[in-house]
Amino acid sequence: MFGFGMEVGIDLGTASILVYIKGRGIVLKEPSVVAIDKNTNKLLAVGEEARMMLGRTPGNIVAIRPLKDGVISDYDVTERMLRYFIHKTCGKRKFFKPKIIVCVPSGVTEVEKRAAIDATTEAGGGTTYLIEEPIAAAIGAGLDIAKPDGNMIVDIGGGTADVAVISLGGVVASRSIKCAGDTFDQAIVRYMRKRHNLLIGERTAESLKMNVGTAYPRTKILTMECRGRDLVSGLPRTIKVTTDEMLYALEEPVMAIADAVHAVLERTPPELAADISDRGIVMTGGGSLLDGLNKLIEERTGIPTYIAEDPIECVAKGTGKSLESLHILEKSMMSSKNYRRNR
Numbered sequence: 297m298f299g300f301g302m303e304v305g306i307d308l309g310t311a312s313i314l315v316y317i318k319g320r321g322i323v324l325k326e327p328s329v330v331a332i333d334k335n336t337n338k339l340l341a342v343g344e345e346a347r348m349m350l351g352r353t354p355g356n357i358v359a360i361r362p363l364k365d366g367v368i369s370d371y372d373v374t375e376r377m378l379r380y381f382i383h384k385t386c387g388k389r390k391f392f393k394p395k396i397i398v399c400v401p402s403g404v405t406e407v408e409k410r411a412a413i414d415a416t417t418e419a420g421g422g423t424t425y426l427i428e429e430p431i432a433a434a435i436g437a438g439l440d441i442a443k444p445d446g447n448m449i450v451d452i453g454g455g456t457a458d459v460a461v462i463s464l465g466g467v468v469a470s471r472s473i474k475c476a477g478d479t480f481d482q483a484i485v486r487y488m489r490k491r492h493n494l495l496i497g498e499r500t501a502e503s504l505k506m507n508v509g510t511a512y513p514r515t516k517i518l519t520m521e522c523r524g525r526d527l528v529s530g531l532p533r534t535i536k537v538t539t540d541e542m543l544y545a546l547e548e549p550v551m552a553i554a555d556a557v558h559a560v561l562e563r564t565p566p567e568l569a570a571d572i573s574d575r576g577i578v579m580t581g582g583g584s585l586l587d588g589l590n591k592l593i594e595e596r597t598g599i600p601t602y603i604a605e606d607p608i609e610c611v612a613k614g615t616g617k618s619l620e621s622l623h624i625l626e627k628s629m630m631s632s633k634n635y636r637r638n639r
């Protein structure tokens with residue numbers, strides 16, 4: 297089953313990790329969460345099992361998200377998580393280690409790029425290449441980015457939103473902001489505390505976002521029950537939350553994303569801007585599934601805005617597809633080979 301020259305694409309995200317194997321497609325999709333016993337430093341659970349533990353662990357166990365804002369914030373834990381997932385998908389290999397492409401948000405520092413390469417090779421990867429997230433997202437969304445035409449991609453993940461104009465396979469103008477799906481959750485937690493004196497956890501906020509969250513006024517108002525701890529009495533309390541309240545709670549972060557799209561359009565050369573207004577803006581990443589976000593961007597820019605098919609999988613698919621043209625891309629990509637040469 298596992299050939300010698302295995303080639304793997306990894307979307308190492310703040311919220312989730314996806315693994316694509318050439319010839320097989322996406323073989324793994326798990327939350328990027330790790331649970332560790334603090335006393336023994338032993339890995340207790342990784343992925344979905346660890347996510348279920350978030351906010352529910354006793355004193356000796358910590359459930360951690362080792363990536364923050366799209367980049368590695370806990371190197372050691374990221375490496376252990378990657379090792380676990382690489383072994384799970386590629387098998388344990390001493391020789392013929394898999395060639396891996398990992399994506400990073402656009403605009404990350406050299407140190408952050410090197411951390412991504414090092415963590416992957418230490419975790420069992422062979423030669424490791426980096427690809428910018430908006431490029432991978434565009435390829436995964438099925439856009440033909442090799443032509444001299446302007447394409448705009450808005451990739452909203454858990455930690456970062458990347459807005460980029462791509463032409464001839466490269467990024468012409470871009471902006472990456474640390475405001476995405478997780479920021480929406482935090483805004484909901486803040487709103488519930490201020491408006492209802494109710495303390496809710498990350499997972500409850502995410503569930504509110506997915507079920508009644510919205511970025512644009514809805515014609516049909518929805519409600520959802522939400523449970524948390526009353527800040528005055530200290531006791532559990534359940535309240536009903538409406539889509540209108542969520543619209544208000546999410547106003548600041550969704551506007552920050554619309555502002556970023558506007559700012560990139562302002563810096564886009566006119567020929568490419570004309571192409572984008574013909575073709576429309578394409579949204580990818582889990583954050584793009586927030587109800588009404590495409591409508592808000594459309595209203596703000598006057599350009600039709602679409603959500604790609606399977607938006608959460610676009611980056612992983614694009615990372616995987618770029619494996620096909622690795623022989624062409626190899627020279628322009630930062631990799632463990634040219635990074636060691638420059639060291």
Ligand SMILES: Nc1ncnc2c1ncn2[C@@H]1O[C@H](COP(=O)(O)OP(=O)(O)OP(=O)(O)O)[C@@H](O)[C@H]1O
Pocket residue numbers: 307308309310311312313365366367452453454455456457476477478502505506580581582583584585586587607608
């Ligand atoms: N139906 C939905 N409605 C709203 N938000 C959603 C929905 N499904 C997923 N999300 C959000 O999408 C985000 C995760 O998206 P994704 O998996 O693309 O991020 P990531 O690639 O891990 O992050 P990053 O690119 O920032 O490193 C989470 O904040 C999640 O809550």
